[in-house]
Amino acid sequence: MMPMPLSLLLALAMAVAGCLPPQARPMLPINRRLEQNGSGREPALAGRWLALISGRDGREQVQLLDLEQGLLRPLPGLNRADAQPLSVSVDARGERLALVRQLGGRTELLLYRRSQGLLLQLPVEPAGVPRRVQLRADGRQLAVEVSRNGLWQVDLLNLP
């Protein structure tokens, strides 16, 4: 039996590859970095930024990863040891982060400005309990999932 020519093997391999479903390519250095940080959940991408809730030994905190440089950016004044973050979102400049967290038996909706390390609590009106938040990529609007009168609702909040 004649050995199959190399060119034929290559053509066969390319044809098989062409039939495979499209694959999202894992960003391996980033994923290794994330794995080193412990568990992770609630990812939010915008621009070069990935915000997420990361935990180790049962303690969770909000983290902001610069995907271009593979570095975690400091978030002074945002995380507290006695608070439990539930949801986080970031704008495309990596400047504003929106956050839902539990603190002292209350659930809070917060907006954080990274360049100044300022954290501001946002009112939920009419009264309700926020659960998930998404910040529009330009940072100008929030969409919030709120529990109100036994129903999950969506609030939209314009930001200056």
Add this chain to the structure above:
Amino acid sequence: MQDWLGIPAIPLRLGGLVLLALLLGACSGLGLGSRRAAPSAGLAASNRQEPALSGDGRLLASLIEQDGRLRMMLQEQNSGRLLPLRHWRGHTPHGSPALSWNGRYLAGLVQQGSQRQVVVDDRLSGRLWRLPLAGGGDPQRLSLAPDGQRLAVEVLRNGKRQVQVFALDGLLEPDLPGGSSLLGGP
């Protein structure tokens, strides 16, 4: 305090007063712009979850509970008009909606048999991308970068939740700010 909530740098005493006014305004809900409920799209009161805005703010995706199952819903934010999602019929419950800048791409989770699967609906070309994740695991939540070039997925694997990031360049064309505005619907 420069530029925080649009306030320029000003002398300290006046700045303190303005800051105090701002904080009081925030407490009364007046200092942070307007709040409103998402447009109802004529649907009866029902549970509505996991809102996701397009980068340009024109579109709002969310999950609405119908017949006990969560279904993907896409609508124009201003008019409340519902937009058709032909690829999303069935395969419920849906989960974790995410929109690109101009709303060209709508990503989310669908149920495929006993497993959840990541899909990206290209509303411009009409193509639905099913994205198997290298390394396996059960996807729980996802986030699509506004330009459509990256995807982050929270995966449950061996009882542990982990976030993984995937590159989509070469698979999806970028959906950039100021791009096509022809995506309101058919």
